[in-house]
Amino acid sequence: MTKPKIHTMEELSAAIGVSRPTLSRYFQDPAKVSRSSIERIRRGLEKVDYTPNFFATRMNRKSTGMIGVIIPYLNDLFFTRLLEAIELAAMEAGYTVITQCSHSDPEIESRAAETFLSMNVDGAIVAPLGNHSDLHIYERLNARLPFVLLDSRPEPLNDVDFVGTDHVQSTGIITEYLCRVGSPPVFLAMPRVNFNALERENAYIARMEEFGFEPVVIGTEAIHPDWHFEAHGLAVLDDQFSRGRLLESSILCANDRVAIGALRAAAKHGLEPGARRKGGLRIAGHDDYPLCPYTTPPLTTVGQNVAMIGQVAVDRLLEKLRAENNAEDQFIKLIDGELKVRESA
Amino acid sequence: MTKPKIHTMEELSAAIGVSRPTLSRYFQDPAKVSRSSIERIRRGLEKVDYTPNFFATRMNRKSTGMIGVIIPYLNDLFFTRLLEAIELAAMEAGYTVITQCSHSDPEIESRAAETFLSMNVDGAIVAPLGNHSDLHIYERLNARLPFVLLDSRPEPLNDVDFVGTDHVQSTGIITEYLCRVGSPPVFLAMPRVNFNALERENAYIARMEEFGFEPVVIGTEAIHPDWHFEAHGLAVLDDQFSRGRLLESSILCANDRVAIGALRAAAKHGLEPGARRKGGLRIAGHDDYPLCPYTTPPLTTVGQNVAMIGQVAVDRLLEKLRAENNAEDQFIKLIDGELKVRESA
DNA sequence: CCCTACAATTGACACGTGTAAAAAATTCCG
DNA sequence: CGGAATTTTTTACACGTGTCAATTGTAGGG
Numbered sequence: 001m002t003k004p005k006i007h008t009m010e011e012l013s014a015a016i017g018v019s020r021p022t023l024s025r026y027f028q029d030p031a032k033v034s035r036s037s038i039e040r041i042r043r044g045l046e047k048v049d050y051t052p053n054f055f056a057t058r059m060n061r062k063s064t065g066m067i068g069v070i071i072p073y074l075n076d077l078f079f080t081r082l083l084e085a086i087e088l089a090a091m092e093a094g095y096t097v098i099t100q101c102s103h104s105d106p107e108i109e110s111r112a113a114e115t116f117l118s119m120n121v122d123g124a125i126v127a128p129l130g131n132h133s134d135l136h137i138y139e140r141l142n143a144r145l146p147f148v149l150l151d152s153r154p155e156p157l158n159d160v161d162f163v164g165t166d167h168v169q170s171t172g173i174i175t176e177y178l179c180r181v182g183s184p185p186v187f188l189a190m191p192r193v194n195f196n197a198l199e200r201e202n203a204y205i206a207r208m209e210e211f212g213f214e215p216v217v218i219g220t221e222a223i224h225p226d227w228h229f230e231a232h233g234l235a236v237l238d239d240q241f242s243r244g245r246l247l248e249s250s251i252l253c254a255n256d257r258v259a260i261g262a263l264r265a266a267a268k269h270g271l272e273p274g275a276r277r278k279g280g281l282r283i284a285g286h287d288d289y290p291l292c293p294y295t296t297p298p299l300t301t302v303g304q305n306v307a308m309i310g311q312v313a314v315d316r317l318l319e320k321l322r323a324e325n326n327a328e329d330q331f332i333k334l335i336d337g338e339l340k341v342r343e344s345a
Numbered sequence: 346m347t348k349p350k351i352h353t354m355e356e357l358s359a360a361i362g363v364s365r366p367t368l369s370r371y372f373q374d375p376a377k378v379s380r381s382s383i384e385r386i387r388r389g390l391e392k393v394d395y396t397p398n399f400f401a402t403r404m405n406r407k408s409t410g411m412i413g414v415i416i417p418y419l420n421d422l423f424f425t426r427l428l429e430a431i432e433l434a435a436m437e438a439g440y441t442v443i444t445q446c447s448h449s450d451p452e453i454e455s456r457a458a459e460t461f462l463s464m465n466v467d468g469a470i471v472a473p474l475g476n477h478s479d480l481h482i483y484e485r486l487n488a489r490l491p492f493v494l495l496d497s498r499p500e501p502l503n504d505v506d507f508v509g510t511d512h513v514q515s516t517g518i519i520t521e522y523l524c525r526v527g528s529p530p531v532f533l534a535m536p537r538v539n540f541n542a543l544e545r546e547n548a549y550i551a552r553m554e555e556f557g558f559e560p561v562v563i564g565t566e567a568i569h570p571d572w573h574f575e576a577h578g579l580a581v582l583d584d585q586f587s588r589g590r591l592l593e594s595s596i597l598c599a600n601d602r603v604a605i606g607a608l609r610a611a612a613k614h615g616l617e618p619g620a621r622r623k624g625g626l627r628i629a630g631h632d633d634y635p636l637c638p639y640t641t642p643p644l645t646t647v648g649q650n651v652a653m654i655g656q657v658a659v660d661r662l663l664e665k666l667r668a669e670n671n672a673e674d675q676f677i678k679l680i681d682g683e684l685k686v687r688e689s690a
Numbered sequence: 691c692c693c694t695a696c697a698a699t700t701g702a703c704a705c706g707t708g709t710a711a712a713a714a715a716t717t718c719c720g
Numbered sequence: 721c722g723g724a725a726t727t728t729t730t731t732a733c734a735c736g737t738g739t740c741a742a743t744t745g746t747a748g749g750g
Binding site: 021 | 730
Binding site: 398 | 735736737738739
């Protein structure tokens with residue numbers, strides 16, 4: 001409690017009669033010090049309050065033991081789950097995760113990247129902000145550090161590792177499901193904040209054409225601020241329903257948050273989307289947002305395997321930062337989505 | 346792009362012909378250097394790639410310019426909104442925010458606090474994990490740093506600044522609203538993960554007694570893991586409804602996530618909660634979770650002023666860390682909630 | 691042109707810890 | 721108990737930048 005505070009290893013050394021370098025080694029790994037010294041240090045530390053200075057320790061070490069992570073939004077449970085998976089995986093491996101959020105501002109995203117470089121993080125994992133990002137910073141990071149791109153992949157980027165959902169597969173299976181058990185779906189797009197938006201749209205179109213159906217995409221232009229997905233879904237469908245359109249359609253939403261807005265629009269117009277109502281309105285989403293089982297009706301969707309994406313990204317990063325000469329090939333891992341059939345479609 | 350990378354100020358000094366200390370001052374604040382030097386440095390930096398080492402700069406500075414923030418959960422939009430507010434406010438003031446998440450583990454929470462101490466952060470803001478937290482660490486932080494506790498306040502803690510919602514007021518107004526426009530509400534508690542859980546419960550009881558109604562609290566024991574609030578609300582009400590109970594009651598949920606589970610239970614049993622159905626089922630929440638406008642029906646709730654809580658916390662922290670001798674009194678700011686009447690109650 | 695006043699720059703040391711090489715202590719064995 | 725082998729500790733320097741006192745440069749006035 002009121003243990004005297006000691007600020008430097010030197011002081012500690014004087015206080016408990018063990019040389020400073022020995023203390024240094026003790027704090028890095030007690031196994032590098034003799035049993036008797038460990039005992040003496042342990043006893044000493046019980047009497048005083050000392051923590052090695054974070055900056056001084058990291059400055060000279062070859063490895064800082066830190067991994068930098070950048071996510072684009074904070075108020076989205078998809079990214080928080082991703083972040084959680086990454087943090088737990090990294091912690092498991094003994095690394096400290098430093099998180100920065102872009103707050104949907106490319107400027108902030110760029111500054112965060114520079115901060116990581118100046119901190120000598122051992123590696124970086126970035127979920128890109130999207131359209132407005134300065135791609136240059138990803139290349140900068142990739143050139144200097146073990147680096148993995150997450151979730152959303154800018155087309156023109158080469159030689160950068162990537163881990164994310166296989167949207168052709170994921171959007172494919174839900175498109176196929178909707179076609180199989182009801183009328184061919186309309187695609188309710190989301191504002192094109194990132195590259196996934198377009199990937200899903202294209203995957204939908206391709207699958208529809210494969211089945212010989214006419215793809216129909218609505219809601220491509222943003223009405224609300226980019227990341228207000230629910231408001232977007234609500235506004236687009238409210239407009240459609242008001243004009244008497246799509247009242248008995250299958251609607252595939254670009255993500256679950258758009259779908260939640262879509263469900264609201266349906267309820268507002270007295271419509272009850274559902275798989276069991278033959279010929280009626282059906283609404284489906286993408287991502288398996290944690291709230292999907294609790295919507296009215298529970299949302300049919302295709303789940304992204306967030307835990308695996310996070311784990312694979314960390315694994316790949318660790319692999320890269322352990323191998324000194326990284327003459328390896330570009331690593332791209334696309335993970336399958338899983339169909340989650342509930343009641344809404 | 347392929348600008349030669351320079352690692353130290355010394356090298357940079359040699360490369361562009363300006364002494365190292367001058368460079369040091371330039372990077373801290375260009376205004377501390379003569380106009381001509383600024384020009385020369387600017388031109389030099391365009392030709393090479395250099396960023397001052399984060400650790401080396403922070404090690405000696407009196408102030409590290411960093412604020413540590415600990416939140417208990419990541420997968421909860423309430424905390425992410427709080428965090429967002431804090432980050433933006435701190436950024437505004439020129440501080441870097443380092444965020445750590447407890448992941449509902451007191452051990453991690455404690456380690457995060459130690460990390461902040463070893464990093465010499467200028468101040469710390471902590472939203473406590475709750476029941477299982479080691480209160481000792483808050484006192485440790487408070488003794489060493491400008492420190493503000495957020496959102497949830499452990500009773501036995503003295504002399505610690507606090508910013509959060511006034512739950513007596515917030516729970517009071519929604520209890521009062523429910524009593525006024527319908528039958529007196531039952532309180533659907535949440536697992537007592539933190540101190541707010543109990544505070545809201547008690548505020549409900551007090552208000553009910555004040556009105557001369559019999560308070561009824563259900564769902565106090567956790568069925569699912571502590572933080573699975575939706576599952577909790579669903580399970581408790583599903584059980585009640587199955588027994589034919591509470592079918593026409595007013596139900597005040599301890600928070601919106603519990604309420605979302607409650608709405609699901611209602612829908613599952615074919616019930617349609619709503620303010621307009623006289624004598625019928627009504628469901629209300631607490632927090633104004635971002636999805637409330639999109640639930641079916643839209644959830645009546647009482648909003649926590651997240652933006653203000655974050656801003657006030659940061660303001661108070663800055664005030665403390667600017668005033669050297671903090672002989673000031675304990676600062677406790679309770680912020681009013683705002684009633685958000687929608688359709689569910 | 692010289693001298694003063696003041697701004698800008700620089701030299702020298704400090705920060706707290708890592709680390710390799712040298713010195714000391716310990717262990718082991720006959 | 722002596723000496724080699726091994727472990728442990730210490731000495732000495734390094735890391736990259738902050739900061740103050742001392743020095744240099746600059747402008748203005750006589």
